[in-house]
Amino acid sequence: AVVSTQSTGGKPLLGGPFVLVDTDGNTVSDKDYLGKWLLIYFGFTFCPDICPEELEKITETVNLIDNLPNAPKIQPIFISVDPKRDTPELIKTYLEDFHPRFIGLTGTSAQIK
Numbered sequence: 001a002v003v004s005t006q007s008t009g010g011k012p013l014l015g016g017p018f019v020l021v022d023t024d025g026n027t028v029s030d031k032d033y034l035g036k037w038l039l040i041y042f043g044f045t046f047c048p049d050i051c052p053e054e055l056e057k058i059t060e061t062v063n064l065i066d067n068l069p070n071a072p073k074i075q076p077i078f079i080s081v082d083p084k085r086d087t088p089e090l091i092k093t094y095l096e097d098f099h100p101r102f103i104g105l106t107g108t109s110a111q112i113k
Helices: 050-066 089-097
Strands: 018-023 028-029 035-044 075-080 101-106
Touching: 035 050, 050 075, 075 089, 089 101
Parallel strands: 035 075, 075 101
Antiparallel strands: 018 028, 018 101
């Protein structure tokens, strides 16, 4: 994967190392997920339509993959893009309606950026 280190207007920098906080208040980094198959969604809990629909699609996808023999275990992850409103507690409650393996992550604005 190619990781960009140059900031450009209107385009997020995806990939690379990160340090965030999970819904139990634990600090996690990209290193905690090395060797795992991840399905990551960037969203926010105050999203009325698109986010819940997409998280439901991820739930269905993970369930389908779980039923395939010899398929890797997929780890769904929700990363908030609204760290000012999305507290770890709020994200935890929000994700209760979706796949039970969902991990919610947030951080400061600088960490999310």
